[in-house]
Amino acid sequence: FDDRDGKIWMDGEMVDWRDAKVHVLTHALHYASAVFEGERCYNGKIFKSREHAERLIASAEALDMKLPWTADQIVAAKEETLKANGFENAYVRVIAWRGSGPDMGVAAKNNPVRMAVCCWEWGNYYGDAKWQGAKLDISKWKRPSPETIPSHAKAAGLYMICTMSKHAAEAKGCSDAMMYDYRGYVAEATGANIFFVKDGEVHTPLADCFLNGLTRQTVIQLLKDKGVTVHERHIMPDELESFQECWLTGSAAEITPVGQIGDWHFQVGPMTREVSDAYEALVRS
Ligand code: PMP
Numbered sequence: 481f482d483d484r485d486g487k488i489w490m491d492g493e494m495v496d497w498r499d500a501k502v503h504v505l506t507h508a509l510h511y512a513s514a515v516f517e518g519e520r521c522y523n524g525k526i527f528k529s530r531e532h533a534e535r536l537i538a539s540a541e542a543l544d545m546k547l548p549w550t551a552d553q554i555v556a557a558k559e560e561t562l563k564a565n566g567f568e569n570a571y572v573r574v575i576a577w578r579g580s581g582p583d584m585g586v587a588a589k590n591n592p593v594r595m596a597v598c599c600w601e602w603g604n605y606y607g608d609a610k611w612q613g614a615k616l617d618i619s620k621w622k623r624p625s626p627e628t629i630p631s632h633a634k635a636a637g638l639y640m641i642c643t644m645s646k647h648a649a650e651a652k653g654c655s656d657a658m659m660y661d662y663r664g665y666v667a668e669a670t671g672a673n674i675f676f677v678k679d680g681e682v683h684t685p686l687a688d689c690f691l692n693g694l695t696r697q698t699v700i701q702l703l704k705d706k707g708v709t710v711h712e713r714h715i716m717p718d719e720l721e722s723f724q725e726c727w728l729t730g731s732a733a734e735i736t737p738v739g740q741i742g743d744w745h746f747q748v749g750p751m752t753r754e755v756s757d758a759y760e761a762l763v764r765s
Pocket residue numbers: 518634668669670671672673690691692693694695696729730731732
């Protein structure tokens with residue numbers, strides 16, 4: 481991914497894609513002191529750009545890291561990067577991290593906090609067969625308790641178990657994995673939140689130990705505006721067989737229908753299509 485044409489915004493400068501490098505003693509590389517955002521630009525406008533910038537700042541604060549950029553500056557950096565690459569429709573990745581500096585132990589108060597903005601064209605997160613319904617494995621890794629790690633932040637360290645879960649899922653021919661939380665409740669996928677439909681009502685796990693996705697919040701609002709009852713609650717695994725539809729939400733995943741989780745099957749049904757259409761219309765409006 482590092483060998484391609486394009487521009488990357490790095491600490492306020494626009495650099496060539498191939499030159500956007502960091503030193504091997506970067507603190508984040510050793511201790512996961514990094515936070516990031518994944519967003520999409522539709523027809524020249526990033527959906528919820530400011531909310532993503534504010535979340536990045538909040539994630540950094542959760543890691544005791546002060547970003548040297550304001551939300552306005554982050555929003556402007558993203559626009560500048562899209563313009564420099566000539567993209568109207570693209571995925572945008574912003575990352576902030578503790579760089580290399582005087583400290584090379586666990587503590588890194590004196591190391592610079594750095595930031596980069598990258599963008600590239602990215603189609604369906606789960607590939608072209610989206611409407612066949614994704615097949616999910618069930619991960620052996622559990623979303624950790626908020627007392628273990630700042631689980632509400634979008635922080636690099638939280639993704640280690642996601643990568644392992646996704647690798648295990650792909651080895652079984654699945655496109656992703658559903659993860660339970662530390663209590664055994666249904667939590668989310670490795671990079672997307674999860675929703676279920678039962679008899680015309682929507683059920684989604686309470687976001688009390690994982691990322692409360694901006695897409696999740698958007699979809700809940702869209703459903704409520706349509707008069708659909710949404711239950712945000714703890715969901716037990718043995719309830720899965722009673723749900724008729726299931727979909728994932730995320731800035732990259734958008735609305736992705738799920739056809740199967742482990743041995744449970746779901747129909748790619750009318751509510752999933754309605755939510756997907758409403759989301760598409762909103763992000764492109
Ligand atoms: N959970 C995880 C672990 C994620 O990585 C993402 C993607 N950012 C989401 C949920 C969905 O968040 P959002 O809708 O804000 O993209």
